[in-house]
Amino acid sequence: MFQRARRQILAGFFAIAATLGLAAAPAAQAQIPYLQLPAQQPKYASIVVDAESGEVLYAKRADSPRYPASITKVMTLYLLFEELAAGRMDLDDRIPFSTRAAAASPTKLYVKAGDSITVEEAMNALAIKSANDVAVAVAERLGGSEARFAALMTLRARELGMDSTTFVNASGLPDSRQVSSARDLAVLSRAIMRDFPQYYSLFARTQFSFRGTTIRGHNNLLGRVAGVDGLKTGYTNASGYNIAISGVRDNRRLIVVVLGGASTAARDNHAEDLLLTGFNVAGRRARGERITVAQNLFEPAPDGEILRPSREQGDADQDGLKIVLASAPPPPAATAPARKAEPGGKWQVQVGAFKSKGLAQDQLKLTRRRFGDAFAGAETMITDPSSGFYRARFTGMSEDKARAACEVLKAKRQACMVIDPA
Incomplete structure (x- = not known):
């Protein structure tokens, strides 16, 4: 009840501020210290992701190394x-x-x-x-x-x-x-619900019985926030208070990861705020508004300036990563058709072996998106699963180009293997 009242008060304030064009940042910030506090914690990182598309709706230090x-x-x-x-x-x-x-x-x-x-x-x-x-x-x-x-x-x-x-x-x-990182843990959260939907309900359970004893879980947002059905909490002295949650509202599923919280309550409250704000932003965009999660939180920009509805929030800790508008089309590299093979090239680069064809396709798209220059002109293929695995490969490459592409992947700790046509 307190959380709902707090959001209603903040929402009212934001609406007034937007209407009047208020620019007095210190006064605005003084009225919403809670929303600014998590990002000031040195261990803090967070991300909000659309579970179906993988689109990032919000990110703060999402690629910074953290203890999971x-x-x-x-x-x-x-x-x-x-x-x-x-x-x-x-x-x-x-x-x-x-x-x-x-x-x-x-x-x-x-x-x-x-x-x-x-x-x-x-x-x-x-x-x-x-x-x-x-x-x-x-x-x-x-x-x-x-x-x-x-x-x-x-x-x-x-x-x-x-x-x-x-x-x-x-x-x-x-x-x-x-x-x-927060981004990687969101990838993992998305993967486990995508690849094993038959077991995902496990993360929604708040207790289980073991040898006559009822054992309760640690995810306080289960049952407290409508639609939340997972995933996992974590804590060590070095990591701070971590949580990865997922929830569904209006047929849209979001994933939120918050790392480095100062306490269980601060972590849970902030994760709830990010999730509900993400749903709110998604609904407002569906009605034609162009607004970001950061703006809806009235989050201050790095220089202390209050974000206006016409801006997108970047984060220097993420090499200029921008918040992606939900209404924006997906990155061209993710949906671009396979390019024609380099004439005479028969060498291949394998980027993974998977139990499902969908996972192999996802890996090829991800690799193309992240390392497009290394595979320019190469085609993609997935081998027959007769050996028990779908092997994701780039093909139609010369030996030099295949080896160079694999070196690029290895430099980023990405698994790869050069396949000799002989």
């Missing part, structure tokens, strides 16, 4: 869902606990070494309880060791387009080498 904390477990679950979807595991299969898994730091289920739980129990424990001991046990079960599983997590991250992410553990427990 327990949002890491969304990737752990992604790999577990892959095993289930491929038929290599069943929900009632057992996951044993090693001494190392049982010794993991809290939060945990406190399963003893030598004991085991079902895959379904592990899924609940990871998504709802955020149990670190379960994350280690799952990693050892799927990867043989947590270190090897973390390498698989990083590889899958690259294939999904998470270029700023490196995993070294399956739980998100503190490690300075384990980094991600």
